[in-house]
Amino acid sequence: MAKKQSYDNESITMLKGPDKVRKRPGVIFGSDGLDGCAHSVFEIISNSIDEARAGYGSKIVVTRYQDNSIEVEDFGRGCPVDFNKNENRYNWELVYCELYAGGKYNSNDDNYAYSLGLNGLGLCATQFASSYMDVEIIRDGFQYNLHFEKGVNVGGLQKKPTKKKQTGTRTHWLPDLDVFTEIEIPDDYFCDTLRRQAVVNPNLLFLYRKEEADGTFTERQYLYENGIADYVREIAGENTLTSVQNWSCQREGRDREDKPTYKVKLNVALTFSNQVQRLEYYHNSSWLEHGGSPDKAVRQALVSQIDTYLRQNNKYLKSEAKLKFEDVESSLVLISSSFSTETSYENQTKKAITNKFIYEAMTEFLKHQLEIYFIENPDEAEKIAAQVLINKRSRENAEKTRLNLKKKLTGSIDVTNMIPKFVDCRSKDLSRRELYIVEGDSALGSVKMARDAEFQAVIPVRGKILNCLKADYNKIFKNEIITDIVKLLGCGVEVTTKANKDISSFHLEGLRWNKIVICTDADVDGFQIRTLILTMLYRLTPTLIDKGYVYIAESPLFEITTKKRTYFAYTEKEKTEILATLEGEKYTLQRSKGLGENEADMMALTTMNPETRRLIQVTAAGIEETAKMFDILLGDDLQGRKDFIAEYGSEYLELADIS
Incomplete structure (x- = not known):
């Protein structure tokens, strides 16, 4: 019995100092894993970006060391760290050791009017979550140094005169494994983050330095002189349907009547393409992975304005449904970079914003710009309309096909919906029912006579089954024997690709069988058909293999x-063992006949009777190796197949059907 814990007045406690972050990092950084650790890095980078956006410094250097420590250096004014008479404390204590302390709370302060860091949390929180942090600041003719260990300052503020003219802040720290479960942030994170920041901060140079194993450093630079317009050109390439448009404006408004008025800057670059699709949203330089207000505005404005154009110019067919945003999105490359003096983020990780006024202002702004764009560029408007309608009608046809296919794959088996040459069993007891998938019509006759009709059903593979590892889903589901088998199974299919997700309807409880038994001849052709059937099940219903429903009926090689x-x-x-026991006896030895040539009694004895047959259960053990082998032997890697045969082919010569 668990020991009872008291719950009284002394049970209530409060986290203090560094423990506010160290014991609950997910509250500030979104998680205590690698994502949270990476976000703590961005908190430091964002402070340097804010300085540059305020007009101080045009370069930021980020260095990743072999020991997983990180250094961020900017060339701004340098963080104020000396004594603060208003607060009667040192500024370094406020900035590095107090949550909700900073210099960005006044939205009327032009220095940080459009700031990434609003809450006064990031710098202090990252310091609290570090194994150590070293800070060097140059400002006002002095060099200031601070050292922290596990959220606690060691040695106070060190201050000395300096002749360096260049001001700025350099921060070097090691994320703490006592706080985060992982701290080895991948190289791709730094490259992707700095590239994105270069996109939305025109003419701000980001230098990324990575320490290699030998102690040398490799460097990458990220700089976009024209910001998001250059980025759209980079994404879309040269073969676009339309020219790149870059629209900007400034607005003032409020989210609610009783809320303060704030400023908003909107900047949108876009083009249309039939080859590339991309949407990215940024606010105050932060990538909005989940969008929020700007994404809602783009969806509303583009659907509304393009729909208006289609209706006014009679582009729709009679009774044709209105377009959806996915029809536009399929051919749209759009990057949005907005700024505001008041920002409502969903949380501290800043992956979405919720400002009502930003949504309203951006919707109105985009509608207006699109209306003018269509009037001034009629040829491009025609191209956009034509492409969007192609996307729309293709989507509708695909949806209709998928719905029909889904209905076909999950349709019930009845007198009016019978599958050719399928022979059912009498029992409805799912714990007994067995489905034999056999090789061809001749095997169907033998197995039909040898089976126990009470619980054993049979379906023949009519002709050579499709290689499901190489074929796309559209081709797979045009193959009648495959769709017939799937329908017989009754559990639907497992499809993971985005384009075909609508037909994914797997439900194990719908399975109509206790065993699915693959029964083929014990020769090369039989092995190939068996492999193709297994490949089909592995591609479309892997759970059946994982749960142990799939079996192979062993056929004897010799009589x-x-x-x-x-x-x-x-x-x-x-x-060899049998022949050894027959020493001195006369016998005849022959390779076993094909399934279709066997007598019913022999088939029942060797293949059908649960008491005497041999079944091999196909298991998920080694599934990755099996998938790899399937890919080598049946996939698209022709050179890999040639290499495998060249290296191992000699081991299988005796099995090859070569005369």
Whole structure:
């Protein structure tokens, strides 16, 4: 029995100092994993970006060291750290050791009017979450140094005169493994983050330095002179449907009547393409991974204005449904970079904003700009309309096809919906029912006579089944034998690709069988058909393999007949062992006949009767290796297949059907 814990007045406690972050990093950084650690890095970078946006410094240097420590250096004014008479404390204590302390709360302060860091949390929180942090600041003719260990200052503020003219702040720290579960931030994060920041901060140079294993440093530079317009050109390439448009404006408004008025800057660059699609939103330099207000505005404005154009110019067919945003999005490259003096983020990670006025202002602004653009560029408006309608009608046709296919794959089996040559069993007890998938019509006859009709059903593979590893889903589901087998299984299919997700309807409880048994000849052709059927099940219903519903019926390789009895050998080794026991006896040895040539009694004995048959259960063990082998032997890697055969082919010569 668990020990009872008291819950009284002394049970309530409060986290103090660094523990506010160290014990609950997810509250500030979104998680205590690698994502949270990466966000703590961005908090430091964002302070340097704010300085540059305020007009101080045109370069930021980020260095990643081999020991996973990080250094960020800017060339701004340098963080104020000396004594603050108003607060009666040192500024370094406020900035580095107090949450909700900073210089960006006054939205009328032009220095940080459009700031990334609003809450006074990031710098202090990152310091609290560090194993150590070293800070060097140059300002007012002095060099200031601070050292922290696990959120606690060691040694106070060190101050000395300096002759350096260049001001700025350099911060070097190691994220703490006592706080984060992982601190090895991948190289891609730094490259992607700095590239994005270069995009939305025109003419601000980001230098990324990475320490290699030998102690040397590799460097990458990120600079976009024309900001998001250059970025759109980079994404879309030269073969676009329309020219790149770059629209900007400034607005003032409020989110609610009783809320203060604030300023907004909107900057949108876009083009249309039938080859590339991309939407990215930024606010106050922060990438809005989940969008929020700007994304809602783009969706509303573009659908509304393009729909208006289509209706006014009679582009819709009679009774045709209105377009959806996905029809526009499929051919749209759009980058939005907005700024505001008041920002409502969903949370501290700043991945979405919720400002009502930004949504309203951006919607109105985009509608107006699109209306003018269509009037002034009629040829481009025609191209956009034509492409959007192609996207729309293709989507509608695909949806119709997918719905019909989904209905086809999950349709019920009844008298009016029978599958050709499928022979059902009588039992409705799912714990007994077995489905034999056999090789061809001739095998169907033998298996049909040898089976126990009470619980064993049979379907033949009519012709060569499609290689499902190489084919796309559209081709797979045009193959009748595949759709028939899927329909018989009753559990639907598992499809993971975005384009075909609508037909993914797998539900294990719909499975109509306790065993799915693959039954083919014990020769090269039989092995190939077996492999193709397994490939189909692995591609479309992997859970059936994972849960142990799929079996292979072993067919004997040899028949050894004496006067007294007939022996069946399933392997070369078994043949040798049987022959050894028949020393001195007369016998005949022959390779086993194909399934279609076997007598019903022999089929029942070797393949169908649960008491005497041999079944191999196909398991998920080694599934990755199996998938790799399937890919080598049946996939698109022709050179890989040639290399495999060249290296290992000799080991299988005796199995090859070569005369």
